[in-house]
Amino acid sequence: MTDTLHLDFETRSELDLREVGLHNYARHPSTDVWCAALALGDAEPVIWTPGRPCPDTLQKHVAHGGRVVAHNAPFELAIWNAIMAPRYGWPELKPEQTFCTMAQCYAMGLPGALEDAALTLGLSLQKDIEGRALMLRMARPRSRPGATPVVWWNEAEKLARLYEYCRQDVRVERLLEQRLMPLSDTERRVWLLDYRINQRGVFVDRVSVAAAATLAETLKEQCNAELGRLTDGAATTVSALIPLKAWLAEQGVRADSLAKQDLAELLDDPALPAPARRALELRQEAGKASTAKFNKMLAVMGDDHRLRNLYQYHGAGTGRWAGRGVQVHNLVRDMPPPAEVEAVLTMVRAGDSAAISAFYGAPLTEISRCMRSFFTAPAGRALVGGDWSSIEGRGQAWFAGEEWKLQAFRAADEKRGPGMYELAYSRMFNVPVESIANPSEERQIGKVAELAFGYQGGVGSWATMSRTYRMPPTPESQVVKYRDAWRAAHPKIKAMWKEIENAAINAVITPEQMFSCGFPGRQAHFKKAGSFLWLKLPSGRVICYPYPKLLDGVYGPMLTYMTVPSPEDRKSGKVITDKMNSGNWVRISTYGGSLFNNIVQGFSSDILRDLMLRLDECKAEIVLHTHDDCNIEIPKERAERAREMMQEMMRAPPAWAAGFPLFAKCVVMKRYGKG
Numbered sequence: 001m002t003d004t005l006h007l008d009f010e011t012r013s014e015l016d017l018r019e020v021g022l023h024n025y026a027r028h029p030s031t032d033v034w035c036a037a038l039a040l041g042d043a044e045p046v047i048w049t050p051g052r053p054c055p056d057t058l059q060k061h062v063a064h065g066g067r068v069v070a071h072n073a074p075f076e077l078a079i080w081n082a083i084m085a086p087r088y089g090w091p092e093l094k095p096e097q098t099f100c101t102m103a104q105c106y107a108m109g110l111p112g113a114l115e116d117a118a119l120t121l122g123l124s125l126q127k128d129i130e131g132r133a134l135m136l137r138m139a140r141p142r143s144r145p146g147a148t149p150v151v152w153w154n155e156a157e158k159l160a161r162l163y164e165y166c167r168q169d170v171r172v173e174r175l176l177e178q179r180l181m182p183l184s185d186t187e188r189r190v191w192l193l194d195y196r197i198n199q200r201g202v203f204v205d206r207v208s209v210a211a212a213a214t215l216a217e218t219l220k221e222q223c224n225a226e227l228g229r230l231t232d233g234a235a236t237t238v239s240a241l242i243p244l245k246a247w248l249a250e251q252g253v254r255a256d257s258l259a260k261q262d263l264a265e266l267l268d269d270p271a272l273p274a275p276a277r278r279a280l281e282l283r284q285e286a287g288k289a290s291t292a293k294f295n296k297m298l299a300v301m302g303d304d305h306r307l308r309n310l311y312q313y314h315g316a317g318t319g320r321w322a323g324r325g326v327q328v329h330n331l332v333r334d335m336p337p338p339a340e341v342e343a344v345l346t347m348v349r350a351g352d353s354a355a356i357s358a359f360y361g362a363p364l365t366e367i368s369r370c371m372r373s374f375f376t377a378p379a380g381r382a383l384v385g386g387d388w389s390s391i392e393g394r395g396q397a398w399f400a401g402e403e404w405k406l407q408a409f410r411a412a413d414e415k416r417g418p419g420m421y422e423l424a425y426s427r428m429f430n431v432p433v434e435s436i437a438n439p440s441e442e443r444q445i446g447k448v449a450e451l452a453f454g455y456q457g458g459v460g461s462w463a464t465m466s467r468t469y470r471m472p473p474t475p476e477s478q479v480v481k482y483r484d485a486w487r488a489a490h491p492k493i494k495a496m497w498k499e500i501e502n503a504a505i506n507a508v509i510t511p512e513q514m515f516s517c518g519f520p521g522r523q524a525h526f527k528k529a530g531s532f533l534w535l536k537l538p539s540g541r542v543i544c545y546p547y548p549k550l551l552d553g554v555y556g557p558m559l560t561y562m563t564v565p566s567p568e569d570r571k572s573g574k575v576i577t578d579k580m581n582s583g584n585w586v587r588i589s590t591y592g593g594s595l596f597n598n599i600v601q602g603f604s605s606d607i608l609r610d611l612m613l614r615l616d617e618c619k620a621e622i623v624l625h626t627h628d629d630c631n632i633e634i635p636k637e638r639a640e641r642a643r644e645m646m647q648e649m650m651r652a653p654p655a656w657a658a659g660f661p662l663f664a665k666c667v668v669m670k671r672y673g674k675g
Helices: 017-027 055-065 073-088 102-106 114-121 129-138 154-177 185-200 206-230 241-251 262-266 274-286 291-299 338-349 353-360 365-368 391-400 403-413 420-429 443-453 459-468 475-490 491-509 567-572 592-617 636-650
Strands: 004-012 031-040 046-050 067-070 098-100 381-388 515-517 524-529 530-537 541-545 551-555 554-564 588-589 621-625 629-635 662-671
Touching: 004 055, 004 073, 004 129, 004 154, 004 353, 017 291, 031 055, 031 154, 031 662, 046 154, 046 206, 067 073, 067 154, 073 098, 073 102, 098 102, 102 154, 102 241, 114 154, 114 291, 114 353, 114 541, 129 154, 185 274, 185 592, 185 621, 206 291, 206 353, 206 459, 241 274, 262 274, 262 403, 291 541, 338 353, 338 365, 353 365, 365 554, 381 621, 381 636, 391 491, 391 592, 403 420, 420 443, 420 475, 443 475, 459 475, 475 491, 491 515, 491 524, 491 530, 491 554, 491 592, 515 551, 530 592, 541 554, 551 588, 592 621, 592 629, 592 636, 636 662
Parallel strands: 004 067, 067 098
Antiparallel strands: 004 031, 031 046, 381 629, 381 662, 515 524, 524 530, 530 541, 551 554, 554 588, 621 629
């Protein structure tokens, strides 16, 4: 059968999906379906409700391997296989025959939500907004939590309205699919691999997580109590920013912001009054280990102690994954050595914060440093993982053809040359690299310059990176000198920004014609087709910029496009207000350095994709990955051999990335760490 089956479920449960995660939600006894809307081919959607037999057409379609399409297909797969198959006799649905229009939206730079995607594309059919409010109400019990028997919103008129809402979702989803570009064969493999990784999950040390949650809560209460005494009741919790700022002002301390980096800068002031310093230290300490993250782990963890559905395929426009649920992309990188980790966790399980303080310092700070270690391997198994060294810095040099830098990376990998940060400072100021110590102020300047200036950054980028690495404030005039010196040392990267911008602008001016940029053999290509500007990466994958438009800018034509803005987009001032503007779908401006960032992040993500597909072909069980690392779980007796093979894979670039100086060191771990 060649027809496509479009599908949507409406469900109900005593559990909140957002609180417990999809795995636990789909498997809870109280979770059930109100209905399913099914449309085979172009037929009008029909409603199935519990008590009816599985439709014969559905049985045959699935048995013959027919396509099943849903928006956010992992949800439908979970409900189908955890509820419909065991309770209602539906055949098992294989991921390989399931297709996701949400994934297609993300891959085209469009909003993921069905409502937003339909509005963005101007579909002739739109999602039923009023029906959505009813759906949300009917998804939870009418009775109070814990009441028995559970009472649901099941009046006949509400059910009829819900059924029509479900039908409309299928109609919109089917029309949406007709407007979307299908995933390429490679991206289809990546999507299926992403599904398997999310289903496998990662094992978690539940005992230590529960103990850490309890201890962190106790320590935060102690911080709050001490703050209350210190301020004579003016500020009674470290999270009460307004009264805390007011009290600090009375101490002669102006604190416009008490965010993490601003807090660190305030504490760097040697003239800070002692009471104010202690109050700020209490806020800093209480913010180190988030009890919310520990509690989230406990809430979404399966009975087998595994966390699932941690990744959103193509969550960023460049193709990177986004974190979901427990955010594994923002874990503290400064992890202690394994022996220290085990000692700290032993103290955590004993609830002995005094011992942590005596041996290692502030307890919440130390627990925060150990955050990665709660992700571990079950008995008899080990984690094997590694991360690429400076993959974006290498990617910048590779794409632009900055050959001296590529040679420097290769020499450093072979221990034949200096570190990149020392070399950066040396090239910027024409001083002997041997004169730059590690650590030193010069090396730190080289490091921040490398991270701040590669994507056409300037004073603002320097300020962000220097704060991240705890450098003292630098006068703007000095930052400009650093910027100009870095650019002079990287002439091909500097030239590449304009080359990329010109290619993109010319593609918008001349639709259907391709414009290239990049070092020969490593090029990217821009082409405008229809309502989209397409960027083809050296890997062959495409990045999409919806509804591109040229506007008048300070320095000439300015490229703009529509997107779901990130917090960074809003902070940077890139968001442009026009008649298409709305809160979640706005027009933003871009420029050569930002497009360079998209290209480098894009093909860096493709290097990770290539590794993950190769590992999967070898039957390796991937459990965690970030932008520059990957981790598998394997029986202990095979771990060392797996480490050798994985390290070899991570150092070998894909065929399309010939000459890319990849370097990684893989390690065998009991607990997740940094390679």
